[in-house]
Amino acid sequence: MTTRAIAAAALALLLTSCGLVDDPPGTDTAPTAQPSPRTGVDQEQRPRLPFVRQGRMSIEGGNDVTFELTITKLEHNGEYLMLEVTHDYLEDLPGTVTGRNPPVRLVDPLTGEVLRFLRDAANNDEPYGTHFVPGDPHMPTHEGLPTTLRRYLPAPTRDAEYLTLTGAGIGLIPGIPLTHVDEFTPAPEPNAHDYIDPQTFAQEPELPDRIWYPDNPPPPGLDTSGDRHTMESFVDGPTASTTRSGDQETIALHTDEMFAFDSSEPTAEAARTIRACAQTLRANVGPHVEEITVVGHTDGRGSAAYNQTLSHERARAARALLEEELGTEFTFTTQGRGSTEPLAAEGGPDDEQARARNRRVEFTYQVPPDADTQNGLASARRHVADPAHFFDDPQPVTTLIHNDVDLHVYPMVRDGAYLFQMVGFQNSTLSPLQADLDTDASVIPGSPAQHAEGTLGGFRLHNPDTGLVRYVIRIRTGDDTYEDFADRINELATGEQYLALAVFPAPALDVTEMTLHAGAFGQVEVPIR
Structure with a gap:
């Protein structure tokens, strides 16, 4: 043998x-x-x-x-x-x-x-x-x-x-x-x-x-229900971020844009934001869905009791503004969770940005699984094209270099509601080595940790025209278990190219290129196929 x-x-x-x-x-x-x-x-x-x-x-x-x-x-x-x-x-x-x-x-x-x-x-x-x-x-x-x-x-x-x-x-x-x-x-x-x-x-x-x-x-x-997983997307914008997993969508409004410090009294900006949020709900909420959950969150400063009260009052204030826009179209429930569910880790070098990220009001509701939504908040728009066609012999459009590793960047492929970014790692030395995927230098301060760690998870896409940032898709494999939809790179033998993939939620159909932030390799404009 x-x-x-x-x-x-x-x-x-x-x-x-x-x-x-x-x-x-x-x-x-x-x-x-x-x-x-x-x-x-x-x-x-x-x-x-x-x-x-x-x-x-x-x-x-x-x-x-x-x-x-x-x-x-x-x-x-x-x-x-x-x-x-x-x-x-x-x-x-x-x-x-x-x-x-x-x-x-x-x-x-x-x-x-x-x-x-x-x-x-x-x-x-x-x-x-x-x-x-x-x-x-x-x-x-x-x-x-x-x-x-x-x-x-x-x-x-x-x-x-x-x-x-x-x-x-x-x-x-x-x-x-x-x-x-x-x-x-x-x-x-x-x-x-x-x-x-x-x-x-x-x-x-x-x-x-x-x-x-x-x-x-x-x-x-x-029973095959446990063998079907859902892709969770995260799109971040100047006034709101949107997370979508299966048929559940959560819009998180940044409360610094809506409330003064330590206040639950809405600002003039809050009314404009809520009007855009109302458009989103009308467009995105699935048929026969009547209830929308509104949840307030604070950062970690202050006592637990104070934060609980403030978060609940802000949730009620956001709900009242939304009801003015929507009338009796939906039923709302409100909750306050204080500082118990932070999105970003506080206490680090990006503490102020992390705390700002954690101060938010969330709206959670169900959407049709194949909804193609174009109205309302920019971060909540879902753009669905036809499935991509098979193509032969893909060719890179550019190459980035870091620590003796060439990163060949291929055109992004628009496939349905997603962008598939393929890259190729190539060792330019005469000895095996590990690719440096360190993302510390490229992480946006205050970013949610789960969207900036592991594999190619630190990769992200940016659209300068809208200010939106698209993070790597996560696959929900269980109630509280996830994995990045981004490949892990092992040791690189000399001279050979190793293909890897990162998947993102797609931008609007008229967007023909995006800025790829590729961790330690830097950033580059990449066309969309």
Whole structure:
């Protein structure tokens, strides 16, 4: 048995976040494609798979190799999705794939729904789909021999026609068409055990042109609610910031613009701000939603009792102004939470800015998941374009340099309601090194900490015309758990480029470029594709 023959955890570790399969030559087992249930358009008129991308795969010992990912199928049977991919390692494998590569995700770019792979609790919680030994994450991997795998995901909650794949070191693949089928294409008859020993992974000296592995599809009726995640966006403006997660939106008005120090009496500016907020609520609030929650917050100065009273009085004052604008359209509830829920950490070098950030009045309500809202407060406008098309051979538009690392910056891709920013890290020295992603010098004083830490989370977009700042999307994976929708960069081997991705809420449709703040690498104007 050789390391080349095995590279054991290779595909399984990567495709524990992904997986897939081509039809074998000479077969005709594909089910009949159905018209799209949303538009009725014949799917034969849409872009056709396969889609191909190349990237770098991290290998043990700091090594890595170039591999090619080919998406061959994305089928929807009404309950689940079935994704097929083919991996082809284009270089010799010097060790085991580490699983440090960016996780693979399928995204509905219109709603922000993120789908993850379904897992089989009866088989060591391994993903449903292609396997070698049930319950074992290890899969044989062979240089020069394409390996095809299959994974299953929950179906999107709406009738999506295109999804976007990210991760695995290949950046993004947008515009993947869903084929609606009655039944999934049957998996080919497996032959892996005829050539590879499942106990030792020793393989026959002569392998066929293609190895097929067993398939373990999910049974009908699985609860897949925990395998759908939501993207949380954060847009910051001069008078308000807006956070949106799934169908819940929260507008935070900066109270320094609305109230004098230690006062709950609204200023003249407060009336103008509330009028814009009323426009937002009329445009954004979903149908059949009648209640809006108004919550006041203070900074940490003063006693807990005083801050509780002041925050509640400011919430009631904001509510009264809003009711003057909206009349009886909505029912409001008000709360005061004092200084118990700060957004920014106080007491640091940016203490004044952090305290100003924490003094706010919030409005929380539900919005339709695919709302395209253009009125009201600038930070609360949601801009939804069509899903992006697949494109070949992306090319960088500029390169930034910091500490012997070149950062190749690619055009931003507008995909539905989001901007996907792909960058490539390249080591210009003769020795492996770590990319310096330090963001301290570029963080806006008083920024919420959760939007300026980790991976490429310190990246942000700025539109000078509006003053709005767009932060990296966070994926809500549980009640109180999140992860940045931005890739983590491992050790960089010399000379090679490593693709990484950061995702942001999209600006207005007429915006054709944005300023990218790329942490220690500085800032640059980037066109929007």
